[in-house]
Amino acid sequence: MITSIExxxxxxxxxxxxxxxxxxxxxxxxxxxxxxxxxxxxxxSLFGQHTRKSNKGLIRRGTNQxxxxxxxxxxxxxxxxxxxxxxxxxxxxxFSETTNNGxxxxxxxxxxxxxxxxxxxxxxxxxxxxxxxxxxxIVQQGELNTIINAxxxxxKELLNAIIGIDKLDIASESMKKVTKEFREKIxxxxx
Numbered sequence: 688m689i690t691s692i693e694x695x696x697x698x699x700x701x702x703x704x705x706x707x708x709x710x711x712x713x714x715x716x717x718x719x720x721x722x723x724x725x726x727x728x729x730x731x732s733l734f735g736q737h738t739r740k741s742n743k744g745l746i747r748r749g750t751n752q753x754x755x756x757x758x759x760x761x762x763x764x765x766x767x768x769x770x771x772x773x774x775x776x777x778x779x780x781x782f783s784e785t786t787n788n789g790x791x792x793x794x795x796x797x798x799x800x801x802x803x804x805x806x807x808x809x810x811x812x813x814x815x816x817x818x819x820x821x822x823x824x825i826v827q828q829g830e831l832n833t834i835i836n837a838x839x840x841x842x843k844e845l846l847n848a849i850i851g852i853d854k855l856d857i858a859s860e861s862m863k864k865v866t867k868e869f870r871e872k873i874x875x876x877x878x
Contacts, residue, residue, distance in 0.1 A: 689729065690706065690758045692728060696754075698727065727745070729755070733768055735780065743774065751773060754772070765786075767790065
């Protein structure tokens with residue numbers, strides 16, 4: 688669950704901080720009010736992706752750099768992602784876990800040539816990628832039809848990403864195997 692968002696010189700936001708409680712959040716407002724830029728800030732911070740044409744366009748006009756910071760929790764653990772971009776297109780990124788002793792860095796940057804990727808670590812932690820998050824959690828104007836008209840396989844993958852059906856299937860198969868072995872042992876022992 689996302690607990691807070693901070694945008695500094697990011698798109699139309701000079702310094703915006705939002706805190707969230709449990710439940711559903713809906714952004715409502717006039718065109719140009721900054722609703723879509725909050726969604727782009729979330730996906731940029733988590734995955735380095737957004738709906739804009741270029742990364743340079745993410746920086747608020749008249750500034751040299753901007754950033755998006757997302758704090759979220761999963762299974763009683765607190766995490767933070769921060770991605771910064773400067774006017775030359777330079778990027779920096781940090782993914783960390785917040786503990787009682789401070790922040791512990793999990794990954795920084797996107798050095799894929801070395802097998803390191805902050806985005807990969809974020810995806811592993813939250814259990815979904817940019818595309819699945821867009822489908823599962825973010826419904827932009829006019830996109831509801833995409834969800835409604837999703838093919839059964841795509842819908843199952845989406846549902847699986849949201850509620851973890853595959854983990855239940857694996858657990859069920861494991862229990863069947865254990866139960867079968869237990870019954871066989873009882874039959875053998877009792878003759």
